[in-house]
Amino acid sequence: MIFSPNRKAARGLPGRYANAGNYEPTVSLTFDAPTAARLQGGINSGGQPATLIVIYSYGDFRAATTVARSDDLAAKPIEISRDGCLPVNKVVAFFSNPSPTLMPRADGTDAK
Numbered sequence: 380m381i382f383s384p385n386r387k388a389a390r391g392l393p394g395r396y397a398n399a400g401n402y403e404p405t406v407s408l409t410f411d412a413p414t415a416a417r418l419q420g421g422i423n424s425g426g427q428p429a430t431l432i433v434i435y436s437y438g439d440f441r442a443a444t445t446v447a448r449s450d451d452l453a454a455k456p457i458e459i460s461r462d463g464c465l466p467v468n469k470v471v472a473f474f475s476n477p478s479p480t481l482m483p484r485a486d487g488t489d490a491k
Contacts, residue, residue, distance in 0.1 A: 405460040408433075415449035433457060437464040439476050 408414070415429035416422070428450035434443045442464040444457050466472040 405458060408457045408459070410447040410449055410454070410457055411452075412449045431457070433459060435459055435464060437461050440464050440466065440472070 410431050412428075415431070418431070419429065428448050430449070431447045432443055432445075434441065436442070444459065447454055447457055466475050
């Protein structure tokens, strides 16, 4: 639940700011040896590099990051964003997953 608490906080803003439409959450994670050790609960993987793939979803859509290795010093940080999960338009969304509702509800919240 990376984005959920922040999204709820944005809904609590007064009036016109609650649905301003400029809320785009993004998480960036640098996956190196110390981060790998923290994610593994402090357990060393026997000197072997660790790998990480993050699978995430938004509504009925899902995505995965590329594989990251803890020993790749030139690797870019892992970026997780809602845009990386959502289709570019409703036609692509329908053919990707015909069951979800893409239209927001009347109260301004996302459809589920």
